[in-house]
Amino acid sequence: MIYELNHVGAFVTDAEKSVDFYTRILGAQIVREALIPSTNTKCIYVQMAGGMIELLAPGDVSSRLHYGFDHVAFMTNSLDADYEKIITAGYTPFVAPKVAGSGHGRLAFLGGPNGERIELIERDETYRKPEVSSDILSFDHISLLSNDVVGAEKFYTEQTGMATLKRYYLEPPRDLTMVYMNHGYDVLEFLHKTEPQTGDPIGHIALRVDSVDAMVEKLSGLGVVFEPGSPKNAGTGLGRVAVFKGPDGEKIELVDRNDLREV
Ligand SMILES: [Fe+2]
Ligand SMILES: [Fe+2]
Known part of the structure; x- marks a missing residue:
């Protein structure tokens, strides 16, 4: 199991x-x-x-x-x-x-x-330690690009035992369905548009902080370059969001709404 x-x-x-x-x-x-x-x-x-x-x-x-x-x-x-x-x-x-x-x-x-x-x-060990405290309040989610959101919910429910936590729909022009599924602490986000999407199946990770704006200022001081338009209000209307990239182009999102598991 x-x-x-x-x-x-x-x-x-x-x-x-x-x-x-x-x-x-x-x-x-x-x-x-x-x-x-x-x-x-x-x-x-x-x-x-x-x-x-x-x-x-x-x-x-x-x-x-x-x-x-x-x-x-x-x-x-x-x-x-x-x-x-x-x-x-x-x-x-x-x-x-x-x-x-x-x-x-x-x-x-x-x-x-x-x-x-x-x-x-x-294996015997999960390697996970008690929560690490830093500016990152929680590892909010791992985001997967999903052209088949029904298939994703079916797979992750039936095969991996995850549960659907939240579902949002953003009206056109965004036309975006966001489904959040969790296994205890860990959450996957599925982003689905009516138009087929291309790109890496794992689109980004999201980290929750106290204040996106304060964190953008702090990280900018450490040399992090944010994507144009960051920080901005989140499409869901919940909090602010800012996007930057890790050393190999991996996309990282900062969010400052409430914990997904409590929203
Ligand atoms: Fe691995
Ligand atoms: Fe996300």
Whole structure:
């Protein structure tokens, strides 16, 4: 059974640069470091508030074309059975259950309903620590681009045990359905437009702060460049939002509304 949404995985070109960015700029803590010897890939888990990002830095940068967010990972206590059940239900097999490259536990990969890469992990430790305190009050959500929002809700409910938390619809010209699903602390956001969308299946992560405007000022002082138009009022009418990019172009959103799990 899947019991936790554990992390969003990101491939990074420079481990030191990314660790510096997440720890020094965003106040994350390193909660685990490992090496995948076969590809000489450094694997560093950083935690912000209660949520984790897995930074994967391959020894040979030219070994990959795409850097940035790569997958969402779930913990399970029955990897083989869960993988089998999901594949039998018609989802795409990527990597059959095997011993993890780091040697810690076993894992598998498969394709979700919107082309997102999903990792299933079975191991003794989740690596998660008690909440890390910093300017980041909570790891608000991981956002997935969703051309099939019905398929997404079906998959994440039936196959991963997530529950639908919130649903918003923004009228045209935005024409955007936003569905939030959670597994305990961790939340996925699905963004759906009537017009098909292209781009990375994992669009951004969102971090909740006390004041977006104050945080923009603070981070700008540390050299962070925000996207034009940031900060601005959120499309939902709840609070403010600002957008910037991590070292490998991964999109990060700051929000300052109430905690999604309490709105
Ligand atoms: Fe992962
Ligand atoms: Fe978002």
